[in-house]
Amino acid sequence: MTRFLLTALLSLSTFILSAQSVITGTVYDEYLEPFPGATVRFNNGTTTSDFNGEFKLEIKKFPLLIQVSSVGYKTETIEITSAEDEVNVILKEALALDEIVLSASRTPERVLESPVTIERIGAKNIKRTASPNFYESLKNLKGINILDNNYNTKIVTSNRGFANTLNNRFVQLVDGAESSIPTFEYSFGNLFGLNELDVKNVEILPGAASALYGANAFNGILLMTSKNPFEDTGISVYTKSGVTVQNEGNRATYGYYDVGVRMAEKFSESFAAKVNLVYNKGEDWHATDKRNTTGQGGEIIDGFSHADNPGYDGVNVYGDEIGFNFRDIIRNLENRGVTFPDGSPIPANTYQSIDEDVNVSRVGYEEKDLNNYTTKYVTFDGALHFRPWGTDNAEIILGSKLHVSDNIIHASNRYDQRGGFMQQYKFEIKDDNYFVRAYYTDNDSGQTTDSRLAGIFVENQWKNHEDYFGQYGIAYLSAVNQGQSEQNAHAFARQVAETGRYLVGSPQYKAALENAKNTSINNGGARLRDNTGYYHVDANLNLAGIVEFADIQFGGSFRSFALDSQGEIYTDDNDVIRHRAYGLYSQVQKRFDDDRLKITGTVRYDKAKNFEGKFSPRATVSYAAGESKNHNFRLAFQTAFRNPTSQDQYLGLQLGDRVFLGTVEENLNREVSVQQLRSNPNQTVTLTGENAFYNSYTASSVEAFQNEFRSSGTINPALLEVAQVDFIKPETVQSFELGYRAAVTIGSNIFEFDMVGFYNRHQNFITTKQVFTPFYGDVNDTNSNDAVAAVAQQDILRYILRTNTDAEIDAYGFSAGFGTKILGGFDLGASYAFSDYSVDSDDLDFKPSFNTPKHQIKASLGHEKLFKNFGFAVDGRWQDEFLYQSRFIDALVEERVVLDAQLNLTIPSIKSFIKVGGTNLLGKDYVSVPGTGTIGTQYYISWTINN
Incomplete structure (x- = not known):
C-alpha cells in the first residue's frame, strides 16, 4: 500500500511540474542583436519578446510548435520537445513583396499577389526613416505625395492627381474607423490618428477603392493598423525635440517638443487593454507671401504693395480683399452728389478721366499680425480588448479617442483654430472571417477665426468701407486738380484715407481683433462655430x-450626419440638418492553375439621401509567372464614385463679398442673405439661394460687361449670359491599372521591382461655378433692363456654387520603383513617377486643380547596423514645377530638391533607441501649398525607450 501511495504521489508531482513548465527563449535579428517586439504564438496564446529579445512561455504539454513573427520579417516555426530545450530564434528580413497585406482585397495576401497597387510601411520602416515621424515618411513611398497644410497637418495624396488640402477624394482609416473631421469630411493628417509607438503598419491604395471602401475612396485610401495589447505589451515612451528654421519672412528659430507614451497590459488570456497619450508643441511655418493677386481664388500678378498697385491684394494679407474699380468709385461719388471739402461738386463725368484698369483696395493686415502661430495638440486614446471565447481570433473591442489642438487650417481661407476638439467612440467585434464595427465621431471647432474676415472686420471697425473709399476718391481728385501725377495722387489719397488707422499692437487694434474673433460671421465677425458629428456602422463577412x-x-x-454649425457654416440656422448614406458590396475571388492565376470580382451599391443609387464594380486579374512565382502581372478595372460632401450639399457661408452655397435643392431656400445696395447704401435687399440658381449671370459675362461699361460708358446687355446651374450630383471615375511586380536575382543581390501604369476617366467632376445675382430685376426678362442696370450699378452679389462640370477629364501616368540590399547590407531604393491630365471643356471658369507634379524622383540609402548598434538613413526627393489651383489662390509650386537624413544608436542596456536627424538639409525653403507657410529646415533628436 505504501509503495502504491508513493508511486501515485510521484506521478502527481511529475504532472504538476509538467503543467508548470516555463520555457524561456530569445529572438535575434540577422545581426544577432536582440529583437524586441516579436510576436510568439503557441497553442491559443500569444506573447512578445521584450527589449532584450527574451520571452517566456508556460507549457503544459510537449512537444509544442511556436511561431515567431514580426512585420517585415519571415515567420519562423520552432518545435519545443522538452523543458530543457534552448530556444533561440533568428528572424530574417522578408522581401517587401512577401509582406502580408489586408487592404487590397480585405483578405490576407502577399504584396506580390495583390491585385491592385499598394504601398506599405511597418515598424522597421518607421525605425529607419529620416523623417521626424512615421506619417511624414509616407512621402518617400512610390507615387505618394504629401501636402503641408501646416507644421503638424500633412495631407496624403497620390500621383493620380486632383488633390488639395480639401482632400475629399482620399479616405483615411485607423483600425477601420475613419479619422476624418466631420465638418470637412477629410483627415487632417495624423492629428486624429495613431501614436507612433502604437503603429503596427500602414497600407495605402493610391487608386480608386470605392468597391470595397465606399463613396469617398475615390483617389486612394490609407489604412493604419495599431498594435494589439494581447500581442504587444509593456510601457513605451518617446521624446523628441529640436528646432525649426525658416529663412523667409524673418521668422525666428523655434523649438518644438513631441512626447508620446503607450501602456499596454495583457491581464489574462481573455482581457487586455492599452492607452496612448501624445503631446506636441511647436511654431507653425509663417505664411508671409506678399505677392499681389487678382483676389481670392485668383492668380499671382505683379506687385508687392500698394505703392506698386493701388489695388494690391496680397496672398497672406487680409482685409485688402475689399477693393473696387477706381472709375466705379469716382462715378459712385458723382451719382451720390459727394462734394469736395470746400463744398464744390465733382464735375460731371469726371470718372471718364480715370484709368479704367485701376483698382483701389484697403490696406489690410498681414497674417502674422492676425494669427497665433503656436501649434500644439494632445491626443489620448484607450481600448479594452476581450477574447471571451478563449482564442486569439474572436475579439471584442471598446475604444475611445480624444483630441484637443491649436492649429492654422488652410482651406478656402486661412483659419486660426484654438481649442479645437474631436472625439470618437467605437465598438467592434471581429474574427478572422467577420467584423461588425460601429463608431461615433464629432468635432467642436473651439475658437476658430477666419483670418480674411478678421482683417476685413478690423478695417471696417476703424473706418467703414463707404467712408474710406469716399475719402480716398476726393483726396485723389484734389491732388490731381493741384497738378499732382497719378502716382503721387494715389499716394496722397492713401495717406489721407489711412489717417488714424489702427496700428498693429495698439490697444485699439487688439480690441478690434478680439471683437472680430468673438463675433460670429452671421453678425459680420470672423468667428466660425461647428459641432458636426456622424454615426457610422460597417460590417463584413468572409465565407x-x-x-x-x-x-x-x-x-x-451606413452613415448618418448631424450638421450643427448654428448657421455659421451650413444653412442650419433653425435646426440640425441630418442626411444619411448606406452601401452594400460583395466580392468573389477565385484561384486557378496552382494558385498562379487569381481573378477577383467586386460590386458595390451605394445610396445617399439626395442622390440616386450608384453601382461600383471592380474586376482584377493577376498571374504569378516563373518557377518560384516571383513575377506577378496584374490588370484591374474599377468604377469609383464620390458623393458630394456635407458642405457641397448644405454650405451657406458668406465670406467677405461672396457667398459659398451648397447646391442640393432643399438647400436653396435655407440660405438667406441681406445685402446693402451700392447705388443706395440706405436700401437693402434679401436674397436666397434660389436667386443664385434661377436669376444670375455667369461671372465671365459680368466681367466683360463691366469692362466695356467702364471703358466706353456703353451698356451692352448682349454681353450678359444667363447662368445655367444644375443641382450637384456624385462624380465618377473609370480607372484602369496595369502592373508588374517581381523579385529578381541580379548578380548576388535580390532586386524587388514594382511598376504600374494607370488611366482614369472622370465624369461629373465636382467643382465650383461663380455667378452674379442682381439685387433687382429678372435676368430672364428681355423686356426689362432692371437686371442689366443692377449690373451696371454693381448692385450684385457673387455666389460660389458647388456643382459639376461637363468637361471630359482624363488622368494618366505610371510609377516604377525598386529596392535591394548592396555592399553587405546597405538598403538602396529608388522610384520614378509620372502623371498628367487632359481636359476637353468649353467652360472657361473650370479649374481642374490637378495639383500634382508631372515628374518625381525619390531615392533612399541606409543601413540598419552599419556598426554595432549604429545605423543611418538618407532620403532624397525631386519634383518639377507645377501649377497648384485652389479656392485660395492659383500659383506655381517651384521645382525642388529635398534631402533628409538621420543617424541612430541602439543602447540595449537601457532599452533605448536614439535618433538624430534633419529634414530639408539643403536649406532652401520651399512651398508645398501656395498660401501656406514656407517650409524650412527641421533638426531633431529623439529618444525611444522600450519599444
Missing part, C-alpha cells in the same frame, strides 16, 4: 472555410 470553391465576402456600411 472562407464555409464555401470552398472560391473566397466570397459580403459587407456594407
Whole structure:
C-alpha cells in the first residue's frame, strides 16, 4: 500500500511540474542583436519578446510548435520537445513583396499577389526613416505625395492627381474607423490618428477603392493598423525635440517638443487593454507671401504693395480683399452728389478721366499680425480588448479617442483654430472571417477665426468701407486738380484715407481683433462655430472555410450626419440638418492553375439621401509567372464614385463679398442673405439661394460687361449670359491599372521591382461655378433692363456654387520603383513617377486643380547596423514645377530638391533607441501649398525607450 501511495504521489508531482513548465527563449535579428517586439504564438496564446529579445512561455504539454513573427520579417516555426530545450530564434528580413497585406482585397495576401497597387510601411520602416515621424515618411513611398497644410497637418495624396488640402477624394482609416473631421469630411493628417509607438503598419491604395471602401475612396485610401495589447505589451515612451528654421519672412528659430507614451497590459488570456497619450508643441511655418493677386481664388500678378498697385491684394494679407474699380468709385461719388471739402461738386463725368484698369483696395493686415502661430495638440486614446471565447481570433473591442489642438487650417481661407476638439467612440467585434464595427465621431471647432474676415472686420471697425473709399476718391481728385501725377495722387489719397488707422499692437487694434474673433460671421465677425458629428456602422463577412470553391465576402456600411454649425457654416440656422448614406458590396475571388492565376470580382451599391443609387464594380486579374512565382502581372478595372460632401450639399457661408452655397435643392431656400445696395447704401435687399440658381449671370459675362461699361460708358446687355446651374450630383471615375511586380536575382543581390501604369476617366467632376445675382430685376426678362442696370450699378452679389462640370477629364501616368540590399547590407531604393491630365471643356471658369507634379524622383540609402548598434538613413526627393489651383489662390509650386537624413544608436542596456536627424538639409525653403507657410529646415533628436 505504501509503495502504491508513493508511486501515485510521484506521478502527481511529475504532472504538476509538467503543467508548470516555463520555457524561456530569445529572438535575434540577422545581426544577432536582440529583437524586441516579436510576436510568439503557441497553442491559443500569444506573447512578445521584450527589449532584450527574451520571452517566456508556460507549457503544459510537449512537444509544442511556436511561431515567431514580426512585420517585415519571415515567420519562423520552432518545435519545443522538452523543458530543457534552448530556444533561440533568428528572424530574417522578408522581401517587401512577401509582406502580408489586408487592404487590397480585405483578405490576407502577399504584396506580390495583390491585385491592385499598394504601398506599405511597418515598424522597421518607421525605425529607419529620416523623417521626424512615421506619417511624414509616407512621402518617400512610390507615387505618394504629401501636402503641408501646416507644421503638424500633412495631407496624403497620390500621383493620380486632383488633390488639395480639401482632400475629399482620399479616405483615411485607423483600425477601420475613419479619422476624418466631420465638418470637412477629410483627415487632417495624423492629428486624429495613431501614436507612433502604437503603429503596427500602414497600407495605402493610391487608386480608386470605392468597391470595397465606399463613396469617398475615390483617389486612394490609407489604412493604419495599431498594435494589439494581447500581442504587444509593456510601457513605451518617446521624446523628441529640436528646432525649426525658416529663412523667409524673418521668422525666428523655434523649438518644438513631441512626447508620446503607450501602456499596454495583457491581464489574462481573455482581457487586455492599452492607452496612448501624445503631446506636441511647436511654431507653425509663417505664411508671409506678399505677392499681389487678382483676389481670392485668383492668380499671382505683379506687385508687392500698394505703392506698386493701388489695388494690391496680397496672398497672406487680409482685409485688402475689399477693393473696387477706381472709375466705379469716382462715378459712385458723382451719382451720390459727394462734394469736395470746400463744398464744390465733382464735375460731371469726371470718372471718364480715370484709368479704367485701376483698382483701389484697403490696406489690410498681414497674417502674422492676425494669427497665433503656436501649434500644439494632445491626443489620448484607450481600448479594452476581450477574447471571451478563449482564442486569439474572436475579439471584442471598446475604444475611445480624444483630441484637443491649436492649429492654422488652410482651406478656402486661412483659419486660426484654438481649442479645437474631436472625439470618437467605437465598438467592434471581429474574427478572422467577420467584423461588425460601429463608431461615433464629432468635432467642436473651439475658437476658430477666419483670418480674411478678421482683417476685413478690423478695417471696417476703424473706418467703414463707404467712408474710406469716399475719402480716398476726393483726396485723389484734389491732388490731381493741384497738378499732382497719378502716382503721387494715389499716394496722397492713401495717406489721407489711412489717417488714424489702427496700428498693429495698439490697444485699439487688439480690441478690434478680439471683437472680430468673438463675433460670429452671421453678425459680420470672423468667428466660425461647428459641432458636426456622424454615426457610422460597417460590417463584413468572409465565407472562407464555409464555401470552398472560391473566397466570397459580403459587407456594407451606413452613415448618418448631424450638421450643427448654428448657421455659421451650413444653412442650419433653425435646426440640425441630418442626411444619411448606406452601401452594400460583395466580392468573389477565385484561384486557378496552382494558385498562379487569381481573378477577383467586386460590386458595390451605394445610396445617399439626395442622390440616386450608384453601382461600383471592380474586376482584377493577376498571374504569378516563373518557377518560384516571383513575377506577378496584374490588370484591374474599377468604377469609383464620390458623393458630394456635407458642405457641397448644405454650405451657406458668406465670406467677405461672396457667398459659398451648397447646391442640393432643399438647400436653396435655407440660405438667406441681406445685402446693402451700392447705388443706395440706405436700401437693402434679401436674397436666397434660389436667386443664385434661377436669376444670375455667369461671372465671365459680368466681367466683360463691366469692362466695356467702364471703358466706353456703353451698356451692352448682349454681353450678359444667363447662368445655367444644375443641382450637384456624385462624380465618377473609370480607372484602369496595369502592373508588374517581381523579385529578381541580379548578380548576388535580390532586386524587388514594382511598376504600374494607370488611366482614369472622370465624369461629373465636382467643382465650383461663380455667378452674379442682381439685387433687382429678372435676368430672364428681355423686356426689362432692371437686371442689366443692377449690373451696371454693381448692385450684385457673387455666389460660389458647388456643382459639376461637363468637361471630359482624363488622368494618366505610371510609377516604377525598386529596392535591394548592396555592399553587405546597405538598403538602396529608388522610384520614378509620372502623371498628367487632359481636359476637353468649353467652360472657361473650370479649374481642374490637378495639383500634382508631372515628374518625381525619390531615392533612399541606409543601413540598419552599419556598426554595432549604429545605423543611418538618407532620403532624397525631386519634383518639377507645377501649377497648384485652389479656392485660395492659383500659383506655381517651384521645382525642388529635398534631402533628409538621420543617424541612430541602439543602447540595449537601457532599452533605448536614439535618433538624430534633419529634414530639408539643403536649406532652401520651399512651398508645398501656395498660401501656406514656407517650409524650412527641421533638426531633431529623439529618444525611444522600450519599444
